Structures are given as C-alpha cells and as structure tokens.
Amino acid sequence: MNLEYFIAKRLITAKSRKSSISSPIIKIAIAAIAIGMVMMIISVATGIGLQQKIREKIAAFNGHIIISNYDDNQSQVSITPIALHQSFYPKFNAVQGINHIQAVASKAGIIRTATAFEGIIFKGVGKDYQWKNLEEYLVEGKLPNFSNDLNNQILISQFLADRLQLKVGDKCNTFFMKEQSNQLPNLRVFQVVGIYNSGFQEFDATYIVGDIRHVQRINKWKPDQIGSFEVFIDDFSKIKEKGEEVYAQTSSTLDSKTIEEKYYYIFEWLQLFDFNIITILIIMIIVATINMVVALLVLILERTQMIGILKSLGANNWAVRKIFLYNAFYLIVHGLFLGNLIGIGLILIQHYFGIIKLNPENYYVNEAPVYLNWVYILLLNLGTITICLLVLLIPSYIITKISPVRAIKFE
Numbered sequence: 001m002n003l004e005y006f007i008a009k010r011l012i013t014a015k016s017r018k019s020s021i022s023s024p025i026i027k028i029a030i031a032a033i034a035i036g037m038v039m040m041i042i043s044v045a046t047g048i049g050l051q052q053k054i055r056e057k058i059a060a061f062n063g064h065i066i067i068s069n070y071d072d073n074q075s076q077v078s079i080t081p082i083a084l085h086q087s088f089y090p091k092f093n094a095v096q097g098i099n100h101i102q103a104v105a106s107k108a109g110i111i112r113t114a115t116a117f118e119g120i121i122f123k124g125v126g127k128d129y130q131w132k133n134l135e136e137y138l139v140e141g142k143l144p145n146f147s148n149d150l151n152n153q154i155l156i157s158q159f160l161a162d163r164l165q166l167k168v169g170d171k172c173n174t175f176f177m178k179e180q181s182n183q184l185p186n187l188r189v190f191q192v193v194g195i196y197n198s199g200f201q202e203f204d205a206t207y208i209v210g211d212i213r214h215v216q217r218i219n220k221w222k223p224d225q226i227g228s229f230e231v232f233i234d235d236f237s238k239i240k241e242k243g244e245e246v247y248a249q250t251s252s253t254l255d256s257k258t259i260e261e262k263y264y265y266i267f268e269w270l271q272l273f274d275f276n277i278i279t280i281l282i283i284m285i286i287v288a289t290i291n292m293v294v295a296l297l298v299l300i301l302e303r304t305q306m307i308g309i310l311k312s313l314g315a316n317n318w319a320v321r322k323i324f325l326y327n328a329f330y331l332i333v334h335g336l337f338l339g340n341l342i343g344i345g346l347i348l349i350q351h352y353f354g355i356i357k358l359n360p361e362n363y364y365v366n367e368a369p370v371y372l373n374w375v376y377i378l379l380l381n382l383g384t385i386t387i388c389l390l391v392l393l394i395p396s397y398i399i400t401k402i403s404p405v406r407a408i409k410f411e
Contacts, residue, residue, distance in 0.1 A: 078227025
C-alpha cells in the first residue's frame with residue numbers, strides 16, 4: 001500500500017503539475033471540491049442555525065407545550081381561569097424530560113402615550129417565571145422583579161418602545177377593556193424597567209411582560225387562578241411525544257398544545273430548510289464528483305504508457321487502479337482541506353461578528369444565525385470522500401482494458 005501510494009504521488013501528481021493538459025483540470029477539480037464543501041458547510045450551519053434560533057424564540061415566549069382551558073386554546077388572551085393547584089404543578093413528575101413549568105395569564109390592552117398608542121397583549125408572569133429565556137434579548141435596563149409585593153414594572157420590546165417613544169424609567173398608561181362594553185376600561189400606570197429585542201416581529205410588536213397579579217385583579221380572579229401553564233422540555237426533537245404524554249396526564253377539562261401545533265405555519269416553513277439543505281448537498285456532491293471523474297480520466301489518458309509499463313512489470317489491474325484512486329483521494333483531501341478552512345472561517349466570522357443581516361419581518365431574526373457542529377462537518381467530509389471514491393471506481397475500470405503492448409507504444 002505504501003509503495004502504491006508513493007508511486008501515485010510521485011509519478012502522477014508531480015508530473016501532472018508540469019502537464020499543460022492535466023494541471024488546469026486538476027486545479028478545477030480541487031476548486032470544485034473546495035467550493036462544494038464551503039457551500040455544504042454554510043448551508044447546513046445556517047439552515048440548522050435558523051431553525052434552532054426560531055424554535056428558541058418561540059419557546060422563550062410560550063414554552064414548548066401550553067396547557068390551557070379548552071375555551072382559550074385558539075386565543076392569545078386568557079378568558080377562562082384555571083386553578084393553580086394541579087397535580088402536575090410545580091413539578092411535572094408524571095412525565096420524564098420536563099425541566100420547568102410556569103403559570104401565566106394574558107390580557108389585551110392599549111398603551112397610550114402623549115404622542116401615540118398601540119394595541120398590546122399584557123403577559124402576566126409570577127415568581128416561577130424562568131427569566132433566563134429572555135435574558136439574551138435584553139438590550140437596555142433590567143428584568144422586572146415580581147418575587148415580592150405587586151408592582152408596576154414591565155418589560156417592553158424595542159419595537160414598541162420606538163413607536164411609543166418610551167425609554168427605561170418612563171411611565172405609560174395602559175387601558176384594559178372590561179367584559180361589558182358599557183363600562184369604563186381599567187387603567188394601569190406601568191413603569192418601563194427593561195427593553196428587549198428578540199427580532200421576532202410577531203412577539204415584539206405585541207407582548208409586554210408584567211406582574212400576573214394585575215391580570216388577576218382586572219379579571220376579578222382569585223390569587224390561585226391563572227390563564228395557562230407553559231411547559232419546557234429538555235429535548236426539542238421529542239416535542240410531539242412529550243406533548244402527547246402531557247395531554248394524557250392532564251385533566252379532561254384542560255387542553256395541551258405544542259408550539260409546533262400552535263405555530264404550525266412557522267414550523268412548516270422551517271421544514272422547507274431541510275429540503276433546501278439536502279438539495280444543496282446533492283448538487284454540490286454531484287458537481288465535485290463529475291469534476292473528479294473528468295480529472296481521473298485525463299490522468300489515465302496521460303499516463304497510458306506508465307500503465308503499460310506497470311502491467312508489463314507484473315502489476316495487476318487492481319494494483320494499478322489503486323494507484324490512481326490514491327491519487328484521486330489525495331486531490332479530494334486537498335480540496336476538502338481548503339473547503340473546510342474557508343467554510344469554517346466564514347461561519348466563525350458570522351457567529352462572532354454577525355456580518356450578514358436579515359429582515360426580521362421575513363426571517364424572524366435580525367442576523368443570520370449559524371450552528372457549528374463538528375459531528376456534522378466530519379460526516380460531510382466522510383460522506384464526500386466515500387461517495388467520490390465509490391463513483392471513481394467506474395472510470396478507473398478503463399485501466400483494465402488497457403493492453404500493455406499497445407500502451408507502451410501509445411504516443
């Protein structure tokens with residue numbers, strides 16, 4: 001094997017550099033593999049990165065599974081209260097893989113300032129709220145604190161703050177309509193203590209976060225009545241399975257729905273990325289393979305005399321074929337090295353500097369998120385090498401048809 005590899009490297013690669021025919025073709029083949037690997041790394045990293053980031057944002061505002069009253073399962077606001085005291089709260093021990101559950105309640109309202117007004121949904125949260133889900137989106141101020149007495153602190157989005165010309169420390173009037181239209185709305189004066197920017201327009205244009213006790217008082221609920229429960233799971237890939245388990249373990253008067261079901265239109269859109277990624281991978285591998293086949297055929301034609309000499313010295317067909325396959329392997333690895341170097345470099349630049357920006361109205365994020373996973377990169381490299389070498393076995397079969405006598409006379 002070492003001798004065959006040495007022959008492949010010295011007799012083919014070295015000489016091909018001096019050849020006016022094979023040299024540019026080999027360079028094109030290496031470039032095609034490098035470009036293909038760059039495209040594959042970028043497509044996988046950005047596709048999976050975008051999927052994960054959007055899932056994280058939806059879960060941050062809703063949890064992975066929402067448990068609510070049947071009357072509220074199609075509504076963004078809480079209509080019919082649920083008793084806080086449930087067998088699954090505060091620990092959902094009946095289902096494995098659940099790491100947190102929190103109680104929330106929502107109420108529609110209108111924020112009015114001296115210059116503008118906006119319709120909003122006031123999301124009331126309590127002491128059990130998991131603030132770490134929103135910490136990364138905080139751009140100014142601090143997170144509200146509802147662990148003690150009722151207060152008027154709220155967290156508002158950058159989108160609403162800009163439209164209402166609000167900043168941290170400002171107070172704003174918020175009106176909540178009562179059930180009977182002939183009654184005056186409830187007025188609450190809130191103080192902005194923090195501003196967040198998730199880049200998810202559907203949430204940023206709608207939600208403000210405050211104390212759940214305001215919703216309870218406005219709706220005249222008891223302190224142990226809430227709007228819904230938000231459940232967080234460990235493994236998103238098992239969300240459908242866990243959603244069914246949660247539904248089975250809750251009361252018949254309660255409904256549960258996963259965020260995949262609630263925001264089905266977003267997740268159906270995300271599934272298109274899987275198809276796009278697979279399509280790009282197939283196209284890039286086909287292009288790289290075709291270029292390698294052409295390069296190998298040119299090398300075989302240029303080294304016809306060498307093939308004849310090796311056969312006349314007693315080398316069998318498979319031994320000669322391996323020499324060319326070793327050389328092809330060398331070229332493939334060369335191209336993959338360049339492709340990995342460039343592709344990973346571009347991903348790291350985007351990860352740390354966020355150069356490529358996206359329109360949040362279309363993509364739900366402000367910049368292109370990337371997901372760098374060494375396992376995926378290793379699989380891409382191994383898959384490319386394996387597929388290319390398997391395909392190259394076909395053109396290398398031509399070597400078996402070359403006659404030593406004719407090959408030595410070949411000009």
